[in-house]
Amino acid sequence: NAGVTQTPKFQVLKTGQSMTLQCAQDMNHEYMSWYRQDPGMGLRLIHYSVGAGITDQGEVPNGYNVSRSTTEDFPLRLLSAAPSQTSVYFCASSYYPSSGANVLTFGAGSRLTVL
């Protein structure tokens, strides 16, 4: 049981480049989400999805796109990377809403540096 798998673990981009952070889970979780973690800021929600074909914005969505074509995958796209997007990104999933409370399982993280 792999849980939540994120790729790549590390990435360096130049300003203006695009890339996709991949997230896959094998737990048949309905809910998937992306957070960014910055020093002294805790975790901030970027986008989330409550099922295939359904996505919505979190508190810091600007500069990021998502889609959810399957239950298993929830990629995060940066269309034109900016230095402000240098961060550690975490994908997290859960059985919510069927479980009542949103108890998240996190991936190991993807560290992105934008030069």
Next chain:
Amino acid sequence: AQSVTQLDSQVPVFEEAPVELRCNYSSSVSVYLFWYVQYPNQGLQLLLKYLSGSTLVESINGFEAEFNKSQTSFHLRKPSVHISDTAEYFCAVSNSGGSNYKLTFGKGTLLTVNP
């Protein structure tokens, strides 16, 4: 809107000493409360949660937290810490009803256990 305040950004302690990591929250509705732990270079893992019932909740590795509704607190305690408890600890809150998908995280407390 909810908010979480972790009162200490860093807590250094010696091995076998007791520790308390403080968490206060603000919400106009009933809440679920969580503590997550992040070991170095890893993703977050659920440590314990309060959903309902007994206000004292425990983890398998000796941590406990008590939900105090009147003081809007959910402090994390351990009577005797180990070197292996060195990690960053995040308190999180969500609504207990309605659209309770959204977790609001605190900024984290770095616990460093010294020999």
